[in-house]
Amino acid sequence: xxxxxxxxxxxxxxxxxxxxxxxxxxxxxxxxxxxxxxxxxxxxxxxxxxxxxxxxxxxxxxxxxxxxxxxxxxxxxxxxxxxxxxxxxxxxxxxxxxxxxxxxxxxxxxxxxxxxxxxxxxxxxxxxxxxxxxxxxxxxxxxxxxxxxxxxxxxxxxxxxxxxxxxxxxxxxxxxxxxxxxxxxxxxxxxxxxxxxxxxxxxxxxxxxxxxxxxxxxxxxxxxxxxxxxxxxxxxxxxxxxxxxxxxxxxxxxxxxxxxxxxxxxxxxxxxxxxxxxxxxxxxxxxxxxxxxxxxxxxxxxxxxxxxxxxxxxxxxxxxxxxxxxxxxxxxxxxxxxxxxxxxxxxxxxxxxxxxxxxxxxxxxxxxxxxxxxxxxxxxxxxxxxxxxxxxxxxxxxxxxxxxxxxxxxxxxxxxxxxxxxxxxxxxxxxxxxxxxxxxxxxxxxxxxxxxxxxxxxxxxxxxxxxxxxxxxxxxxxxxxxxxxxxxxxxxxxxxxxxxxxxxxxxxxxxxxxxxxxxxxxxxxxxxxxxxxxxxxxxxxxxxxxxxxxxxxxxxxxx
DNA sequence: GGCAATCCTG
DNA sequence: CAGGATTGCC
Numbered sequence: 391x392x393x394x395x396x397x398x399x400x401x402x403x404x405x406x407x408x409x410x411x412x413x414x415x416x417x418x419x420x421x422x423x424x425x426x427x428x429x430x431x432x433x434x435x436x437x438x439x440x441x442x443x444x445x446x447x448x449x450x451x452x453x454x455x456x457x458x459x460x461x462x463x464x465x466x467x468x469x470x471x472x473x474x475x476x477x478x479x480x481x482x483x484x485x486x487x488x489x490x491x492x493x494x495x496x497x498x499x500x501x502x503x504x505x506x507x508x509x510x511x512x513x514x515x516x517x518x519x520x521x522x523x524x525x526x527x528x529x530x531x532x533x534x535x536x537x538x539x540x541x542x543x544x545x546x547x548x549x550x551x552x553x554x555x556x557x558x559x560x561x562x563x564x565x566x567x568x569x570x571x572x573x574x575x576x577x578x579x580x581x582x583x584x585x586x587x588x589x590x591x592x593x594x595x596x597x598x599x600x601x602x603x604x605x606x607x608x609x610x611x612x613x614x615x616x617x618x619x620x621x622x623x624x625x626x627x628x629x630x631x632x633x634x635x636x637x638x639x640x641x642x643x644x645x646x647x648x649x650x651x652x653x654x655x656x657x658x659x660x661x662x663x664x665x666x667x668x669x670x671x672x673x674x675x676x677x678x679x680x681x682x683x684x685x686x687x688x689x690x691x692x693x694x695x696x697x698x699x700x701x702x703x704x705x706x707x708x709x710x711x712x713x714x715x716x717x718x719x720x721x722x723x724x725x726x727x728x729x730x731x732x733x734x735x736x737x738x739x740x741x742x743x744x745x746x747x748x749x750x751x752x753x754x755x756x757x758x759x760x761x762x763x764x765x766x767x768x769x770x771x772x773x774x775x776x777x778x779x780x781x782x783x784x785x786x787x788x789x790x791x792x793x794x795x796x797x798x799x800x801x802x803x804x805x806x807x808x809x810x811x812x813x814x815x816x817x818x819x820x821x822x823x824x825x826x827x828x829x830x831x832x833x834x835x836x837x838x839x840x841x842x843x844x845x846x847x848x849x850x851x852x853x854x855x856x857x858x859x860x861x862x863x864x865x866x867x868x869x870x871x872x873x874x875x876x877x878x879x880x881x882x883x884x885x886x887x888x889x890x891x892x893x894x895x896x897x898x899x900x901x902x903x904x905x906x907x908x909x910x911x912x913x914x915x916x917x918x919x920x921x922x923x924x925x926x927x928x929x930x931x932x933x934x935x936x937x938x939x940x941x942x943x944x945x946x947x948x949x
Numbered sequence: 950g951g952c953a954a955t956c957c958t959g
Numbered sequence: 960c961a962g963g964a965t966t967g968c969c
Contacts, residue, residue: 859954
């Protein structure tokens with residue numbers, strides 16, 4: 391493959407969000423502005439640095455809630471900078487913008503469907519006129535207008551006959567709606583549709599202040615006078631809602647929805663986790679789109695090595711002034727959908743917590759115990775829809791065409807959401823590899839944060855640490871290999887050793903950590919690789935490799 | 950001795 | 960990638 395081809399262009403359509411930096415955390419923790427500018431290299435040892443990062447991390451909760459307060463956004467109107475809209479302080483806050491900005495195409499479709507049901511055949515009352523009807527003339531007159539309008543233009547004769555036929559017509563139309571939606575959903579990727587459905591349905595009830603909803607509200611008001619149609623509409627909405635819920639829950643059970651979405655090659659959304667180098671001091675990007683701030687813990691996770699002073703030829707750990715920014719790519723067509731997916735996840739997680747508090751920990755322990763513990767890497771996330779405590783058809787969670795979801799299933803939904811993976815999956819491995827681009831030595835705290843869907847145990851922690859140990863091993867082996875190769879080839883100046891995206895070394899690394907090649911490897915990683923390569927080169931050229939522990943100095947430096 | 954990381958091997 | 964051995968630090 392031509393490196394120049396894949397280096398940039400390929401990333402524009404599908405990149406990765408490390409789901410470990412899930413909205414739940416992203417919204418909950420913010421970089422402490424005071425601590426953010428501290429140069430960790432000034433601290434005497436790594437423990438201080440770690441404590442600093444962690445204290446910043448813990449302290450950042452308050453800062454986060456204030457920073458992420460949507461009321462601030464509302465004061466600025468439609469700011470070009472869209473932050474992740476979930477305030478840490480409002481456990482059940484559902485940002486109108488986030489939910490409202492779901493798939494507009496589908497929304498428009500639903501709007502058209504609703505409009506079509508009310509305006510055709512022969513209905514001319516637009517949203518505006520309907521609102522005016524409600525405002526000025528009251529419900530009864532509005533109904534009269536609609537009925538007269540409808541009957542008058544449909545030519546069905548008497549009003550009674552017209553109603554019967556209208557009901558028939560509506561039924562047929564609703565059937566068609568189902569068909570259209572089903573067909574559409576089948577065409578859509580399985581990752582995108584659940585959010586849409588959920589978002590559409592959910593936002594129907596949440597976005598009371600939106601203009602669209604006002605229009606629909608008036609439509610619903612119109613229906614309220616007609617029990618038959620109410621029933622039909624209720625069925626449609628219930629169907630949509632149940633399907634959306636089941637799908638969104640299903641997506642929750644996927645250990646890394648966004649990772650999977652992108653790695654599996656189904657998503658068009660480009661979510662990039664990038665370093666914040668070059669961003670402004672506030673940690674905000676000016677990309678003009680929504681962005682999510684990564685908790686300060688990331689600064690620890692991204693304890694990348696930078697060259698503080700090339701003149702001194704001394705490499706030190708340098709605390710990054712800002713956390714990396716998770717932002718939405720400008721070119722993404724599916725941004726709202728992804729954001730809403732985050733919203734769904736966020737909401738679902740809150741629901742799970744809510745369910746936990748209501749059902750009690752004992753029951754959840756039972757649920758968890760019902761899951762088989764897997765010590766090895768599993769190909770799929772642990773999912774156990776059937777439990778001792780709640781007996782519901784397991785296919786419930788899979789079937790997109792359920793006519794309805796009952797109360798028990800709702801309970802199940804919330805119950806299952808609480809369950810965590812008790813084993814690491816292949817997707818966790820993929821995720822860990824991608825994390826390696828940012829951190830070579832993740833602390834257990836970082837691991838817990840990034841693998842928040844995993845129930846941590848000593849075994850899990852050890853396994854993750856072992857993974858990173860293996861990653862490092864491979865990394866250093868490559869470094870040594872290419873350093874020696876450079877010496878053999880007669881490279882005399884260390885400055886001639888560079889790691890570019892086109893270089894063979896990078897391709898080897900990329901092949902190992904990012905085999906699918908759908909992740910934009912951060913430039914910082916290339917810098918680290920280059921620094922390490924040069925260190926190996928220098929050590930070997932100076933004959934330090936005669937010392938059995940010659941690598942340790944490099945390891946220590948890179949730590 | 951405990952722990953963490955690397956080294957070695959399969 | 961995982962398991963066990965080894966090393967080094969506290």
